[in-house]
Amino acid sequence: MLKIFSKFQKVIGVALTGIALVLTQSLIPTSANAAQVPLNLANEQGMLWPCSFNPFNPSSAPYSVGVTYETLSFVNSLQSGKSTPWLATSSTWSNSNKTLTFTIRDGVKWSDGTALTSGDVAYTFNLLKKNPALDINAVWSVLSSVTASGNNVTMQFAQSAVPYYYYIAGQVPIVSQSVWSKIANPVTDPIKNPIGTGGYIMSKCTPQNIQWTNNPNYWQSGKAVVKVVNMPAFLSNDTCNQYLATGQSQWGSQFIPSIESYYVKKKAGNTYWFPPVANVSLFPNLTVPGLNDVAVRKAISYGIDRVAVNNIGEYGYEPAASQTGVVTPTFSSWLDAASSTAIGKSYDPAKAESILKAAGYAKDAKGIYAKAGKELAFTLSTNGGYSDWVAAMQVVATQLGKIGIKITVAPIAASTFYSNLYAGKYQLAYNAESGGPTPFYEMRQWLYSKNSAPIGTAASSNWERFSDPAVDKLLDQYGATTDSASQHSITNQLQQVMVNQLPVIPVLEEVDWFQYNSKAFTGYPSPSNPYAQPGLYNIPDWGYVLDNLKPGA
Amino acid sequence: MKFLLRRVGFLLIALWAALTLNFFIPRLMPGNPAQAMMAKFHGHVNPLALKALEVAFGVNTHQNLISEYFQYLGNTLTGNLGVSVSYFPLSVTSVIAKALPWSLALVGVATIFAFAIGTVLGAITAWRRGGILDNLMPPVFIVVSAFPYFWVGLLSIWLFALTLGWFPLLGGYDETATPTFTWGFIVNILWHAVLPAFTIIITSIGGWILTMRNNMLTVLSEDYVKMARAKGLKNKRIIWQYAGRNAFLPNLTGFAMSLGFVISGAILVEYVYNYPGVGFMLLQAVVNEDYALMQALFLLITVAVLVSIFISDILTAVLDPRTRVQT
Numbered sequence: 001m002l003k004i005f006s007k008f009q010k011v012i013g014v015a016l017t018g019i020a021l022v023l024t025q026s027l028i029p030t031s032a033n034a035a036q037v038p039l040n041l042a043n044e045q046g047m048l049w050p051c052s053f054n055p056f057n058p059s060s061a062p063y064s065v066g067v068t069y070e071t072l073s074f075v076n077s078l079q080s081g082k083s084t085p086w087l088a089t090s091s092t093w094s095n096s097n098k099t100l101t102f103t104i105r106d107g108v109k110w111s112d113g114t115a116l117t118s119g120d121v122a123y124t125f126n127l128l129k130k131n132p133a134l135d136i137n138a139v140w141s142v143l144s145s146v147t148a149s150g151n152n153v154t155m156q157f158a159q160s161a162v163p164y165y166y167y168i169a170g171q172v173p174i175v176s177q178s179v180w181s182k183i184a185n186p187v188t189d190p191i192k193n194p195i196g197t198g199g200y201i202m203s204k205c206t207p208q209n210i211q212w213t214n215n216p217n218y219w220q221s222g223k224a225v226v227k228v229v230n231m232p233a234f235l236s237n238d239t240c241n242q243y244l245a246t247g248q249s250q251w252g253s254q255f256i257p258s259i260e261s262y263y264v265k266k267k268a269g270n271t272y273w274f275p276p277v278a279n280v281s282l283f284p285n286l287t288v289p290g291l292n293d294v295a296v297r298k299a300i301s302y303g304i305d306r307v308a309v310n311n312i313g314e315y316g317y318e319p320a321a322s323q324t325g326v327v328t329p330t331f332s333s334w335l336d337a338a339s340s341t342a343i344g345k346s347y348d349p350a351k352a353e354s355i356l357k358a359a360g361y362a363k364d365a366k367g368i369y370a371k372a373g374k375e376l377a378f379t380l381s382t383n384g385g386y387s388d389w390v391a392a393m394q395v396v397a398t399q400l401g402k403i404g405i406k407i408t409v410a411p412i413a414a415s416t417f418y419s420n421l422y423a424g425k426y427q428l429a430y431n432a433e434s435g436g437p438t439p440f441y442e443m444r445q446w447l448y449s450k451n452s453a454p455i456g457t458a459a460s461s462n463w464e465r466f467s468d469p470a471v472d473k474l475l476d477q478y479g480a481t482t483d484s485a486s487q488h489s490i491t492n493q494l495q496q497v498m499v500n501q502l503p504v505i506p507v508l509e510e511v512d513w514f515q516y517n518s519k520a521f522t523g524y525p526s527p528s529n530p531y532a533q534p535g536l537y538n539i540p541d542w543g544y545v546l547d548n549l550k551p552g553a
Numbered sequence: 554m555k556f557l558l559r560r561v562g563f564l565l566i567a568l569w570a571a572l573t574l575n576f577f578i579p580r581l582m583p584g585n586p587a588q589a590m591m592a593k594f595h596g597h598v599n600p601l602a603l604k605a606l607e608v609a610f611g612v613n614t615h616q617n618l619i620s621e622y623f624q625y626l627g628n629t630l631t632g633n634l635g636v637s638v639s640y641f642p643l644s645v646t647s648v649i650a651k652a653l654p655w656s657l658a659l660v661g662v663a664t665i666f667a668f669a670i671g672t673v674l675g676a677i678t679a680w681r682r683g684g685i686l687d688n689l690m691p692p693v694f695i696v697v698s699a700f701p702y703f704w705v706g707l708l709s710i711w712l713f714a715l716t717l718g719w720f721p722l723l724g725g726y727d728e729t730a731t732p733t734f735t736w737g738f739i740v741n742i743l744w745h746a747v748l749p750a751f752t753i754i755i756t757s758i759g760g761w762i763l764t765m766r767n768n769m770l771t772v773l774s775e776d777y778v779k780m781a782r783a784k785g786l787k788n789k790r791i792i793w794q795y796a797g798r799n800a801f802l803p804n805l806t807g808f809a810m811s812l813g814f815v816i817s818g819a820i821l822v823e824y825v826y827n828y829p830g831v832g833f834m835l836l837q838a839v840v841n842e843d844y845a846l847m848q849a850l851f852l853l854i855t856v857a858v859l860v861s862i863f864i865s866d867i868l869t870a871v872l873d874p875r876t877r878v879q880t
Contacts, residue, residue, distance in 0.1 A: 048651070059593075136599060239825070419585070451600070
């Protein structure tokens with residue numbers, strides 16, 4: 001017979017003893033690191049670490065590219081694509097910008113002790129050619145061959161694509177031929193022990209934490225001096241923000257509401273800097289009646305008080321964007337004066353309404369502008385997972401309501417939102433592009449007709465389905481030139497397209513989330529020295545920053 | 554024997570139905586895993602990576618649904634659960650193996666504690682009807698049970714971790730420690746488990762107390778309990794062997810169900826305490842349209858619930874002869 005019940009009391013007794021035991025042990029000893037405190041990173045990704053470090057997998061690349069694997073050059077998005085030599089000492093364009101030659105640095109060693117050669121570089125690129133699943137930057141859409149000879153690696157292009165320098169030199173991590181040639185399936189191999197040339201070696205990984213230690217034989221002497229770096233896994237933003245605010249972490253890339261009181265005032269040295277890098281924009285579906293009318297798009301742009309959207313929806317963190325599409329102050333030198341003048345006042349509700357009237361729209365009984373019985377009433381979809389975006393769009397809806405355009409905000413679950421956006425099954429959508437080191441990259445993502453696709457088929461960018469042969473020609477011309485003056489002149493013309501045709505309506509500037517304690521470690525990027533993007537998700541930037549950090553006094 | 558066969562038959566049919574639903578429901582979601590992954594990158598990845606991801610995940614190599622279904626049934630039976638796309642390229646089995654022990658230990662132990670303590674307290678309050686315990690406990694626990702998990706969790710983090718600093722803020726163990734089989738590490742784990750376990754026990758114990766108390770009250774008014782008293786049996790024996798054993802039966806099925814759901818972890822508890830279990834993993838699998846991981850976790854939950862109900866049915870039959878006779 002089971003005597004469960006009489007045993008319950010015993011069970012409870014044992015349990016209480018256990019709890020008491022745990023309580024008395026609550027001050028457990030932690031192993032002291034005598035020399036230097038570890039640098040702890042606050043980077044909430046909503047998952048436990050899979051401990052896979054394949055640098056060609058977009059999910060695991062942020063934990064290996066930059067820290068462990070290095071690229072040929074470092075291309076700085078905060079300084080208009082300024083390129084600094086990294087694994088390559090120099091690079092030259094020739095053959096009317098259809099050949100790119102890199103000279104590979106001598107004296108660089110992989111963490112397994114073997115030397116980096118030009119053969120490794122050529123092997124890396126040909127690995128991507130063989131495995132399109134690894135070519136996340138689609139470099140083989142423009143390349144035709146990559147060969148090594150002596151210290152040089154020569155890349156032949158099928159078409160001139162100068163802006164691809166950013167992806168080829170700045171984004172593709174170089175891997176070791178001797179290691180990777182032994183990997184049976186480089187697509188599905190998790191790469192548990194990454195062998196790179198970088199300043200840090202992944203020394204320990206558990207689902208809760210990734211730990212790096214500095215590479216004692218790093219080729220750049222005087223760099224990578226922070227000894228131990230931890231990146232704990234966070235499931236929720238709140239826990240991660242607490243970890244940062246309590247001072248356990250010294251470098252974070254978190255969205256923190258009310259950052260002044262929550263973070264800055266908590267500890268001396270707590271600082272933040274949110275450099276803008278791209279736009280968050282309204283993408284009007286250009287196949288939808290009403291939105292295909294440039295007058296309506298113009299009215300929408302003039303009807304949005306972007307400063308108020310930022311203050312109410314984003315705690316003032318994301319500066320108002322410009323209809324030119326150029327992110328300021330990051331890319332101020334690219335701004336076209338004529339386009340800025342043409343816009344005039346960016347928020348002008350009276351002008352918005354007069355544009356609608358001039359285009360033949362009239363207010364109906366409900367106070368909504370209409371033409372031929374068709375009201376200007378649209379659904380604005382946004383990713384329901386980002387509460388700040390939803391709040392910002394509510395503000396936009398109210399503002400546009402005032403100028404007689406009815407907007408219904410639809411916060412949609414992320415996967416549905418993206419699948420509708422890619423397929424063009426939406427009216428207005430609020431989203432951001434990844435951008436790049438000059439305004440051209442974001443404009444090409446927005447405007448190049450080859451990035452688009454018919455309604456119903458997934459378009460990787462150009463979701464609004466904009467198509468203009470003249471604009472395509474401008475974008476191709478930019479791709480063929482290394483001349484700064486022509487690049488500026490083309491970017492000016494693209495801004496005029498943005499201002500006159502409004503294929504995309506930038507609302508706010510997307511920023512890099514970056515908090516740090518200036519006392520614990522020094523050498524972080526700052527407004528006066530923006531040498532790399534500081535967010536912990538930027539590759540290879542955060543590894544580049546890590547190489548430059550020093551322990552504080 | 555006939556009873557046992559019937560239960561086994563039911564178990565198999567329920568399993569098959571669950572497997573089938575498990576296959577078709579996730580496929581009704583819009584989009585594909587590659588697009589869901591792009592959504593997760595917050596625009597920090599080149600948009601052209603979409604194509605590379607589709608190649609890596611084999612998104613466009615569509616076979617027809619029916620042959621995929623039979624392949625899935627076969628794979629599931631042979632324990633091949635596929636590759637997780639959100640933890641690509643890890644296999645679902647290895648991803649779950651890392652997280653499941655944490656959920657099992659934390660949520661499992663906390664559920665058993667809550668059930669054991671709740672049942673004993675429920676029985677005692679019923680026995681001492683009108684006593685201090687009976688006046689105090691049911692109202693208090695009705696209120697406490699209504700507290701949401703995450704609220705109690707956040708409150709206890711604020712009080713015990715942030716303000717008093719008695720317990721760690723987050724995680725299943727010190728995040729920089731390496732899991733080993735040493736006394737120090739085990740203590741570390743227990744120390745980290747106190748707050749989350751406390752939260753689960755506090756919010757779930759009330760239900761057990763109330764149902765046990767109510768069952769007990771009904772049973773205590775039965776003639777055989779009066780008979781036992783009349784015979785002069787010890788109170789302890791009457792409570793546990795006579796009344797308790799019968800009052801306990803309805804609770805047993807509820808307990809079996811909740812044990813089954815231990816597999817799914819406690820999503821909110823894991824979220825609030827940043828605990829490395831499977832509950833939050835399940836939520837993420839759904840968000841990322843990680844079919845393989847989602848299916849495996851749902852499968853585990855279903856199997857766990859079905860098997861625990863099966864066991865509780867058998868156990869009920871052992872404890873209560875009446876259930877055996879019905880034909």
